[in-house]
Every structure is written in structure tokens, then in C-alpha cells.
Amino acid sequence: MEETQRKVRLIAHTQLTQEFFDEAGDGFHDDDLNQLASDGQVVALTAVRTCYSANKPTEIVAKEGVKYFGSKASDGGAGTDADRLFRHIFASKHTSTLEHLTFTFAIEGVSRALLAQLTRHRVGFSFSVQSQRYVRMGSDDKIGGFDYVVPDKVKQDHIALAVFERSMELAQEMYDSLRKDGGITAEDARAVLPNATATNLVMTANLTALLSFYSKRKKGRGAQAEITELAEALRREVIDVEPWTDQFFEEV
Template sequence: MSEVNLNVMLIGKTQISQKFAEKLAAEAKREVVEDIAEEKEAQAIALTAIRTCYSANKPTEIVVKEGDKYFGRSATDGEVGTEADRLIRHIMRSKHTSTIEHLTYNFAVEGLSRSALSQLTRHRFFSFSVQSQRYVKFGSDDRTGGFDYVMPPSVLGTPNSFLSKQLFKRAMKNAQESYDKLRERGVPAEDARFVLPNAAACNIVMTGNLRAILDFYSKRKKGRGAQWEIADLADQIRAEVIEADPWTEQFFEEV
């Protein structure tokens, strides 16, 4: 049993398929293929979705036939980036955000409290796979070595923080001892878990599309009244998406 900190890592995201990449390599201008390599792949998918709504071209033709216009020219709205950036900005600001639901991101979330998990699952259009307290055993002698827990920073911000911290840690220890004793008496793990606290940490694989992620961030970012832990989660998710797709940063700033 130990205190843990939240950690979020992007483990996957939407990319163009090998078949589509081969089509682009064979039919699109070399400059277009180079422009969308790696960090612009998500933009190419977004462009395909957006222009499908307005173009006479087929979805598989849009980047091939229109890619030079959008990726090869500077933005005409006076802002940064290319015409692809301008088009996505226009779509975002006009609230036609269904077109960015095609971009998905997969995260490993480690060390989130069950308290924050209950807040997280209120958000729709995310998919979750959560570490089970039924099938994973959290006894002191089990492989986990007991349950890990999250301590709120406010515990250390009290007038006598040392005593507050000791009180909190004692509550965690008591919960662990109760869990262990129930297991020793033959209570199955799925029922012994009822004594585990909201502070108990869990691991999650979480997937969301860009629209859902931006909506989540707008409601849970710091300064919007969100509790500290889920605000930290929102910040870490934002950082992971921006690192993978730098062009998304402006949209996090605007929500």
C-alpha cells in the first residue's frame, strides 16, 4: 500500500491506413504527402471528413485532389498555419464539431482515485476499461501488495498538516487491515472491496474523440470549479494530445 500520483500517457491515436497512405503516395503530389506525414495525419482525416460534407469529390479523392490547396497554402484568415488550419478553425468556430469526432485518442491513466473516476464517467462519448476491484485482489499479501491511494493536497494545507496527514494515512491503513481480515475470514475479494475507500487508486484505459476531449477539458480545466484531481487529469490529457498533434493547441485555448 502506498500513496501514488496521477500519470497519463497517450498510447494510441487515429492514423491514416496503409492502404490510404499508398493511394496518396501514388496519386497525390509529393509535397502533399510530405506535408501530412506523421503530425498532420489527423488533419488529413479531419479535412476528409469536413470536405466530404461540401465537396463533389469522393472521400478517398479529397486529399489527393484538394490536398495541395489546403496543405500547400498559407492560411487566408490572417492566422497561423495552412489553409487546412483555417478550415478546421472555421469548422470549430461554427460548431460543426461532428467532423472532428473521427479523430480518437487512447490514454493509459494510472493512479486515479475512485472518487475522481466517478466524476470522469459522467462524461459521455468516452470508452473506459477500468482495473477491477473484483478480479484484482488488493490484500497486503497479494501481488498488488495492497491498494494504492491518492491523498488530496488540502490534507497538507491544514494548520497542523503533519497530524492531518497521519490521520489520513491511518484511515488508509485501517481500510487495508479491514480488507485483509475479511479476506482471512473467507469473504471473497468482490465483497471485501466494499471497505476500500474513495481514495483507492485505479488504472484505466480511456478512449475519446477530439470533440469529446475538448468538451471534457472545457468543463474540467482549472479555473472552472473542477476538483483538483480531475483538473489535473484534464491538463495531462490536453498535454498528451497537443504533443501528438500540435495543431490542436489553439482549440484547447479557445474552449
């Protein structure tokens, strides 16, 4: 049993199939579609233009991609005309077209208190969470006792930290006693575990859902520090693979 550290890692995100990429690239001649747009931008353009174009979804990038990805933004803003189109879509709140971009994260070492807050964001999210029913949290179990997350404000006060750490020790002792001495099953003994107990999960969310989550949980919106830090970590993972989305995280 010990204090744990949070880790957030993007493990998968929207990518084009080779067949679609080959078809989409037909309209680019000597230009390489990879050099002009990310997979996410290609998917976004396909979704957006499907709503307004006479072309079929499989034809849009091949027939319209050079116009959007190969020319400067017609509104005088940064980037290509595709970036201009995405800004227009975002400003007009037609963001259902961005739901086709999905991101899957491994999230490790967050508290059960954070989990309760995180799972309030349900639309556009999927969660698979480490079970306290099947993963035994005893000191003598494989896990070696439950790990926990210490709130920043508790860390800043040595007296509060001592009280906090002692309460973690007592919770572990009570859990162990229920399991060993009382013969209580893990699914019932877990009731004494605190909100600070660390957990791990896999989470998948679409871009629109992530932007909504970030708008509510980013710094300055009154959210608790732990989930604010998670929101920033998720944003960093997304913009690392789809840099064009950063402007939208900044604006929500």
C-alpha cells in the same frame, strides 16, 4: 500499501492506412504529404470536406489537399488554409467532423473518486478499468495492498495527513480481516475500500469528446484538483501528436 503517483501515457491515436496515404499523396507530386499535414489533419480534412465536396472521401486529399495544406490561411490567420478551415469548423460548432480522431490513453494511479467523476463523461468515451472484484487488494496478495491518492489540501496540513494515512491503514486492516478472518470474497470486501483507492484504466476518446471534457474540467472551472491535473495531462498528450489542436483546447 502506499501513496501512488499518477501517470498518463498516450498509447495509440488515429493514423492513416498505407493504402489511403498512398492514394492521398498522389496529388502532391514532389511534395511529401507527411511534411505538410499530420495524420489527424488529413482525416479531419477528409471528414470536413466530405460534407461539402462533390469529390469522394478517397479523392479529397489527392484533389484538394494541395489547396488546403499547401497554401497559407486565406483568413490571414496562422498556418495553412486547412488550419483556417478547422478554425471555421470549430467556431461554427460543426465538431462532429472531429469525432473521427481518436486517442487511447493508459491512465495509472488515479483515485476512485476521480474515476466516478471521469465516467460521467460518457459520450465519445470508452473505459476499461482495473477491477476490485478480480484484483484482490489484500496486504498478502500480489498487489501488496491497495495504493491511494492523497488530495493536495490534505498534504498541506500535517495533522490532516496523519489522520488520512491512519484511515488508509484502518481500511486496509478491515479489508484484510474480512478476507482472512471472515472468509469474505474480494467482491464483497471491496466495499470497505475508500474513494482514495488508486486504480488504473485504459480510456479511448474522440477529439470532440476530449475538448468537451477539457472545457468542464480545466483549471478555473471549479473542478477538483486531481481531475484538473488529469485534464491537463490528457491535453499535453494530444497536442504532442496533433499540435494543431492546441488552439481549440485553449478556446473551449
